[in-house]
């Protein structure tokens with residue numbers, strides 16, 4: 374979809390901003406470019422929409438050299454979102470969003486209808502926000518308008534240069550989550566510049582880690598964190614990369630423990646007998662419909678041998694869907710101050726529980742699997758270093 378072939382950019386003063394870059398972005402892929410200030414990320418991006426021209430090499434869009442496109446037409450086919458959103462201050466939010474479709478010759482009513490749809494897509498109510506002017510919006514809302522406007526012409530490619538850089542961390546996390554949802558829907562080919570490693574890890578299907586004008590590693594976030602290509606990448610992603618990995622490692626079936634499962638309407642004595650047989654002191658409790666209710670301790674049967682599980686069951690609301698990240702799992706454990714959390718499938722059926730020890734093992738296994746380039750389940754735990 375988008376390809377850089379031996380691209381070098383030397384500015385007139387001799388600065389080599391990009392040095393012999395080769396990079397390929399597949400259709401519908403989101404690639405983050407991450408690296409320290411001045412390493413050439415923005416210059417890379419600007420050579421796609423011809424705000425800069427390469428000194429050597431070429432950039433291909435759908436197999437065609439961008440130098441062969443008319444620059445104005447090219448830019449209308451490429452959405453561009455920047456940190457200083459660049460909205461027109463004297464136009465309403467709706468008109469700002471409709472700018473490109475109008476330039477492309479759409480009828481005014483159609484362009485505005487499309488703009489309203491896009492505002493909704495990025496989480497703004499066109500009836501509430503559409504008639505406002507940019508300075509009547511919060512920073513986060515302005516960024517959303519920037520994204521809506523970039524999508525308005527339905528461009529196959531989006532270039533995003535630190536689009537969420539100017540908002541506070543809380544809004545930023547929300548914008549990232551919204552953008553991921555949006556991208557799952559619209560599946561654009563995206564180049565996303567950031568100097569924030571966490572953002573690069575969270576958003577990228579693949580991430581390109583820049584050194585000076587060069588890419589030091591181009592791979593999935595899990596691989597970059599798990600097996601940095603060299604000392605530079607290792608130090609850039611940081612010594613806490615194990616922590617960062619939490620956000621890219623999903624909870625899998627094999628991570629779960631399966632304690633005994635009892636029903637609310639079951640007798641306590643029978644339930645306790647099953648717990649004893651399995652050598653555990655508690656069981657997960659499901660209600661009559663099979664939905665998670667909570668847990669019950671085995672010793673409840675001693676005080677009330679004739680009672681029902683329902684009389685002694687305790688509520689447990691901490692749960693996660695299978696496939697959620699280990700980071701979510703960890704944060705849910707902390708939030709509920711829980712020693713385990715339930716993991717449910719898509720139909721909300723109970724699958725098993727995740728404990729802190731299992732979470733730790735999942736993380737270790739995932740790091741080791743990447744280092745060896747094998748699947749996580751292929752790693753035997755007793756062979757993971759440090760055990």
Ligand SMILES: Nc1ncnc2c1ncn2[C@@H]1O[C@H](COP(=O)(O)OP(=O)(O)OP(=O)(O)O)[C@@H](O)[C@H]1O
Nearest residue numbers: 384386388390409410411412413414415416417568
């Ligand atoms: N027009 C220009 N003329 C000369 N040098 C430039 C020009 N634009 C950028 N540079 C230099 O090229 C190098 C790469 O700049 P670029 O803006 O691509 O980096 P960046 O990785 O996007 O940095 P940042 O994260 O700070 O935005 C820097 O050393 C910068 O000073």
